[in-house]
Amino acid sequence: MAGLAAETQAAAAAPRPPEATASPAPVLVSVENLRIQFPPWNAPVRVVEDVSYQVRTGETMGIVGESGSGKTLSSLAILNLLPPPARIAGGRILFEGEDLAAKSQAQMQKLRGRRLAMIFQNPGYSLNPLLTVGAQLAEILKVHEKLPRSAALQRVEELFRLVGITDPGSRLSQYPHEMSGGMKQRVCIARALLCHPALVLADEPTTALDVTIQAQILDLLEELKQRLGMSMIFVTHDMGVVARIADRITVMYAGQVCETGDKQAIFARPSHPYTQALLASTPRIDKSYAVDAQGRRERLPTVGLAATPGQSLGGGCRFAGRCPEAVPECTRLVPQAAAIEPGRSVHCLKRGSAGVPGHG
Amino acid sequence: MRVFVFLARRLIFAIILMLGVSAAIFFLINAIGNPIELMMAETPGMTGEVIERMKGYYGLDQPPLTRYLLWLGRLLHLDFGTSIVYNQPVGSLIATWGWQTLKIQLPAILIALAIAILFGVTAARRQHSRSDFTVMGTALLGQSLPAFFLGILLIFVFSYTLDWLPSYGAYSTRNPLWGSPTLDALWHMILPVAMLTFFNTATLTLLMRSNMVDVLKSDFIAAMRASGIPERRVIYVHALRAAFIPMLTYLGLLIGLMLGTAPVTESVFTWPGLGSLYVAAIHQLDYPVIMGASAVIAFMLICTTLLTDVIYVLIDPRISLEGGP
Amino acid sequence: MTDQTIASHVSAPKPAAKPARGIWRQGWQRFARSRTGMLGLVLVLIVVATAVIGPFVAPFDAQDQSPMLDPGAKAPPSWTNPLGTDRMGYDVLSRVIYGAPTALAVGLGAMSIAAAIGILVGGVAGYRGGTTDEVLMRFTDFFLVIPMFVVILAVVRLLGVAVVDTPFESVPYLNLGVIILLIGVFSWAPIARMTRAEFLRLKNQEFVEAARCIGATSGDILFRHILPNALPSLIVIIALGIGGAVLAEAMIGFLGFGDPAAVSWGQLLYFNYQALKVAPWASLSPGLAIFVTVLGFNLLADGLTDAFNPRAKN
Numbered sequence: 001m002a003g004l005a006a007e008t009q010a011a012a013a014a015p016r017p018p019e020a021t022a023s024p025a026p027v028l029v030s031v032e033n034l035r036i037q038f039p040p041w042n043a044p045v046r047v048v049e050d051v052s053y054q055v056r057t058g059e060t061m062g063i064v065g066e067s068g069s070g071k072t073l074s075s076l077a078i079l080n081l082l083p084p085p086a087r088i089a090g091g092r093i094l095f096e097g098e099d100l101a102a103k104s105q106a107q108m109q110k111l112r113g114r115r116l117a118m119i120f121q122n123p124g125y126s127l128n129p130l131l132t133v134g135a136q137l138a139e140i141l142k143v144h145e146k147l148p149r150s151a152a153l154q155r156v157e158e159l160f161r162l163v164g165i166t167d168p169g170s171r172l173s174q175y176p177h178e179m180s181g182g183m184k185q186r187v188c189i190a191r192a193l194l195c196h197p198a199l200v201l202a203d204e205p206t207t208a209l210d211v212t213i214q215a216q217i218l219d220l221l222e223e224l225k226q227r228l229g230m231s232m233i234f235v236t237h238d239m240g241v242v243a244r245i246a247d248r249i250t251v252m253y254a255g256q257v258c259e260t261g262d263k264q265a266i267f268a269r270p271s272h273p274y275t276q277a278l279l280a281s282t283p284r285i286d287k288s289y290a291v292d293a294q295g296r297r298e299r300l301p302t303v304g305l306a307a308t309p310g311q312s313l314g315g316g317c318r319f320a321g322r323c324p325e326a327v328p329e330c331t332r333l334v335p336q337a338a339a340i341e342p343g344r345s346v347h348c349l350k351r352g353s354a355g356v357p358g359h360g
Numbered sequence: 361m362r363v364f365v366f367l368a369r370r371l372i373f374a375i376i377l378m379l380g381v382s383a384a385i386f387f388l389i390n391a392i393g394n395p396i397e398l399m400m401a402e403t404p405g406m407t408g409e410v411i412e413r414m415k416g417y418y419g420l421d422q423p424p425l426t427r428y429l430l431w432l433g434r435l436l437h438l439d440f441g442t443s444i445v446y447n448q449p450v451g452s453l454i455a456t457w458g459w460q461t462l463k464i465q466l467p468a469i470l471i472a473l474a475i476a477i478l479f480g481v482t483a484a485r486r487q488h489s490r491s492d493f494t495v496m497g498t499a500l501l502g503q504s505l506p507a508f509f510l511g512i513l514l515i516f517v518f519s520y521t522l523d524w525l526p527s528y529g530a531y532s533t534r535n536p537l538w539g540s541p542t543l544d545a546l547w548h549m550i551l552p553v554a555m556l557t558f559f560n561t562a563t564l565t566l567l568m569r570s571n572m573v574d575v576l577k578s579d580f581i582a583a584m585r586a587s588g589i590p591e592r593r594v595i596y597v598h599a600l601r602a603a604f605i606p607m608l609t610y611l612g613l614l615i616g617l618m619l620g621t622a623p624v625t626e627s628v629f630t631w632p633g634l635g636s637l638y639v640a641a642i643h644q645l646d647y648p649v650i651m652g653a654s655a656v657i658a659f660m661l662i663c664t665t666l667l668t669d670v671i672y673v674l675i676d677p678r679i680s681l682e683g684g685p
Numbered sequence: 686m687t688d689q690t691i692a693s694h695v696s697a698p699k700p701a702a703k704p705a706r707g708i709w710r711q712g713w714q715r716f717a718r719s720r721t722g723m724l725g726l727v728l729v730l731i732v733v734a735t736a737v738i739g740p741f742v743a744p745f746d747a748q749d750q751s752p753m754l755d756p757g758a759k760a761p762p763s764w765t766n767p768l769g770t771d772r773m774g775y776d777v778l779s780r781v782i783y784g785a786p787t788a789l790a791v792g793l794g795a796m797s798i799a800a801a802i803g804i805l806v807g808g809v810a811g812y813r814g815g816t817t818d819e820v821l822m823r824f825t826d827f828f829l830v831i832p833m834f835v836v837i838l839a840v841v842r843l844l845g846v847a848v849v850d851t852p853f854e855s856v857p858y859l860n861l862g863v864i865i866l867l868i869g870v871f872s873w874a875p876i877a878r879m880t881r882a883e884f885l886r887l888k889n890q891e892f893v894e895a896a897r898c899i900g901a902t903s904g905d906i907l908f909r910h911i912l913p914n915a916l917p918s919l920i921v922i923i924a925l926g927i928g929g930a931v932l933a934e935a936m937i938g939f940l941g942f943g944d945p946a947a948v949s950w951g952q953l954l955y956f957n958y959q960a961l962k963v964a965p966w967a968s969l970s971p972g973l974a975i976f977v978t979v980l981g982f983n984l985l986a987d988g989l990t991d992a993f994n995p996r997a998k999n
Contacts (some may be wrong), residue, residue: 379827500984506976643941
C-alpha cells in the first residue's frame with residue numbers, strides 16, 4: 001500500500017486552487033456524544049466514549065483509526081446493529097430529523113436498506129452463500145418497495161450495470177462462491193444502492209481485496225460519488241485510502257475522537273499529536289530521507305509503544321500513554337472539541353481544548 | 361445433468377455397499393457353521409420336512425458362493441423364504457412387524473426435529489441466558505442417559521407407579537382404550553415414542569443450537585439485517601436454512617442409530633416390531649428370519665445414508681456434485 | 686578418561702522436538718476450569734475405584750445366593766442389603782459392584798482395539814493420500830454403515846452355538862471376549878475418520894515441512910510430530926467411545942446375549958426386568974450404574990474438548 005499511500009497523500013496535501021465556496025450543504029447525519037459500552041454493566045467497558053462528528057449531504061466522511069479505535073462500532077451504531085451484548089449507552093444520532101439511537105429495532109428495520117445502507121468488509125462473508133445474488137438483492141426490493149420478482153430482478157440488473165459488473169443479466173443467477181472477490185464487492189455495493197439510500201456506510205470495503213482490485217473498487221466508489229451525489233461514511237485504517245476517497249476526515253483513537261476536519265487541512269497541517277505521528281510514519285514520495293555516513297537511511301518515526309492499551313488509567317485522553325507531548329493533566333482530563341480553523345476541531349489539551357474530568 | 365451423474369455414482373456405491381453387506385451377513389452366519397447341522401444340534405425335534413425345505417431354499421449341498429448367489433437372487437425377488445418358527449413367509453412377517461417399528465420410529469424423528477428446531481433456535485437467540493443453559497444442560501443429560509434406561513424409568517413411573525400408560529405391547533388384548541382400537545393403539549404408542557423422541561431431541565437440539573449460534577454471528581446475517589430485511593425472516597428463513605443443512609448428515613446417522621438399536625427399544629416395551637422379531641429369531645435360530653431381517657435393516661440404513669447425501673447436495677449450492685465436500 | 690579432541694565437543698543431533706510440554710499443561714489447566722469435565726472425571730474415577738477396590742469390599746460374593754434364605758428374593762433395601770435383593774436372591778449392591786470391572790474391561794478393551802485399528806487406517810489414509818486414501822475411506826464407510834448392534838447379536842449367539850462340543854467351549858469368558866472384540870471392530874470407523882482428517886490437516890503445516898528440511902524421516906514425522914498433535918482430538922473421540930462401548934455391552938446383555946459367567950449391568954437388567962414392578966431396585970440400580978458411567982465419560986469428553994479446542998467464548 002505504500003505506493004498508493006504516498007502518492008495520494010502528497011496529492012491530498014498539495015494546495016488546491018480556491019474553489020467558489022458555496023454555502024455548505026445541509027448536515028445529513030450528526031453523531032453527538034456517542035457512547036458505546038460492553039458489559040459487565042457494573043463496570044462497563046467504554047469502547048466508544050463521547051464521539052461526535054457530522055456528515056453533510058453529498059460528502060464523504062472518512063473515519064480513520066487503528067484496530068480497536070471504535071471506528072467500526074460507531075458506524076454500526078448508526079444502523080443500530082451493534083453486536084450483542086454491546087449497547088449504546090449515551091448520545092444521539094440525528095438523521096433526517098430523528099434520533100436513531102432512540103429508535104426500536106422494528107423502527108430501524110424500516111430505515112435500513114432504504115435510507116441507510118451498509119457495505120461490509122468481507123464480501124465473501126457478507127453475501128448469503130445459499131442464495132443467488134439476484135435472489136438476495138431482489139428480496140430487499142420486495143421488502144422495501146414491494147416490487148414483484150421480475151421487476152425486482154430488472155432493477156438489480158440495472159444496478160449491476162451501474163457498478164460495472166460485466167454481463168449483468170447472467171450474473172443474477174450466480175451464487176457468491178462462483179464470483180471473484182472484486183465482483184462480490186461490486187455486488188455488495190449494488191446491494192447498498194438498491195433503494196437509493198441517503199447515506200451509505202462503508203466499513204473497510206477494500207481491506208479484504210487484492211491491491212489492484214482495491215484500486216478498481218475505489219475508482220468505482222469515487223465515480224458513484226460524482227454521479228449519484230452519494231453521502232458516505234467510509235471507515236478505514238489506511239491513510240492512503242482515506243486520502244483518496246474522503247472529503248472530510250475524523251481521526252479516532254481508542255474510542256475517542258482526536259480531530260476532525262477537511263481532508264486537505266488535516267493532511268497539510270495535522271494538529272493532534274496522534275495524527276501527526278500517523279502521517280509522519282507513512283513514507284512519502286515528496287519527501288527526501290537523509291542518508292547518513294554509513295549509507296543508512298534515516299528511520300521513519302513511529303508512534304510510540306503503548307504503555308497502557310486502550311483505556312486510560314485516569315479516565316482522560318486515551319492517547320496520553322503514547323503521546324510525546326503528554327503532561328500529567330492529560331491522563332486525568334478528557335479534552336473537549338476545540339475549533340482551530342473554520343470546519344476543524346481537535347481534542348487535545350495541548351492544542352487548546354478545555355479539559356473535563358473523566359471516569360476510568 | 362451433473363445432478364444425474366452424481367446420483368448415479370451414489371446409487372452405484374449404495375448398491376455395492378448392499379452387496380457387500382449382504383455378503384457379510386451371509387458368510388458371517390454361514391461361516392460359523394452349517395446352519396442345518398447347528399439347528400439340529402439345538403433343536404432335536406426338527407422334522408424332516410423342515411430340513412428338506414431348508415436344504416432346498418439354501419441349496420446346502422452346493423459350494424458357498426453358489427449358495428450366496430442363490431440367496432441373493434431370491435432376495436431380489438423379495439423371496440425371503442419361510443420362517444421355521446412361525447411357518448409363514450418371512451416377507452410378510454417382516455412387513456407386519458416392520459410396520460410396527462415404523463409406527464414408533466417415524467413420529468419420534470419428526471417430533472424430535474420439530475422440538476429441536478424450536479428449542480435450538482430459541483436457545484441460540486438467547487445465548488448465555490438462563491434459558492440457554494437450561495436447554496443445553498437438559499440436552500447434555502439426555503444424550504448421556506442410556507435410551508433404554510430412560511424407557512425403564514418411564515415405564516416404572518408412568519405405568520407401574522401412576523398407572524397412566526400401558527407397560528407393554530402395541531395393543532390391549534382385551535378392552536381397547538375407550539372402545540376404540542385406534543385410540544388404543546395410539547395410547548400404547550405414547551411411551552415408546554416418548555423415549556425415542558427424548559434421545560433424538562437431545563442430540564438434535566444441541567446440534568441445532570450450536571449451528572444457529574455460529575450462523576447468527578456470521579456477516580451475511582448482519583448484512584441482511586443491515587438491508588432492512590425483517591428480523592423474523594432473517595432468523596426463521598435464512599439463518600434457519602443455513603443452520604439446518606449440516607444437520608442433515610447427522611439426521612441420517614441418527615435414523616441409522618435408532619434403527620440399529622430398535623431391538624433394545626422394542627424389548628423394553630415388548631413392542632412387536634422388527635427388532636423384537638430379530639431378537640426372537642436369533643434366540644430361536646430361525647435362520648431365514650435372521651438373514652431376511654438383517655438384509656432389510658441394512659437396506660433401510662443404506663437408503664437413509666444415500667437419501668441424506670442426495671438431499672444435502674440438492675439443498676446446498678456450495679457442494680460440488682463431483683466429489684462432495 | 687575424557688577425550689580432548691574436537692569431536693567430543695560435537696553433541697549428538699538432538700531428536701526432533703516433541704510438541705512443547707506446555708500444550709499438555711495448558712490443556713490440563715483449561716480442563717480443570719471446565720465444570721463438566723471435572724464432574725466427568727470425578728464420576729469416572731468413582732467407577733474405576735469401584736472396579737478396582739469394590740470386589741474386595743463388597744458385602745457378598747458375586748455368585749452368593751444366600752440372601753435367598755434371608756431376607757429372601759426381591760426384598761427391599763435394608764441394612765444388610767443396602768440395595769435390596771434381586772429376583773434370584775443375589776445382593777444387588779454386590780452384583781452392581783462386581784459389574785464395574787466388567788464394564789471397564791469392555792469399555793477400555795473395545796476402545797483399545799478400535800483405536801489401534803482406527804488410528805492405523807486413518808493415519809495411513811491421511812498421510813498417504815491418493816488411491817490408498819480413497820480405498821481405505823470406502824472401506825471405512827462400509828464399517829460406518831453396518832448396524833453394529835444387529836450384527837453383534839447374531840454373531841455372539843451363533844458363536845455360542847458353534848462352540849458347543851468343541852475345545853473352545855471351556856475358554857473362560859469367551860463370550861465376553863468376543864463381545865469386546867466385536868464392539869471394538871465396529872467402533873473404529875469414526876476414529877479412523879478423525880485421524881485421517883487430523884493427519885490431512887497437519888501434514889501440510891509448516892512445522893512438518895521444517896522437520897523434513899532438517900532431515901527427519903517419515904517415521905519420525907509421523908510419530909514425533911503429527912501423531913502427538915492429533916492426539917487431543919482423538920482422545921475426545923475415544924472417551925466418547927468408551928461410554929458408547931459400555932452402553933453397547935449393556936444393551937447386548939439386556940437382550941440376553943451376555944456372557945453367563947460374567948457379571949454385567951446389562952445382564953442384571955435382563956434378569957430382573959420382569960420384576961420391575963415388585964422389585965424396582967434390582968433394575969434401577971444397575972441402570973443407574975450404567976447411566977453414571979456413560980455420563981461420566983461423556984462429560985469427560987466434553988471437558989477435554991474444552992481443554993484442547995477452546996471455543997472463543999464471548
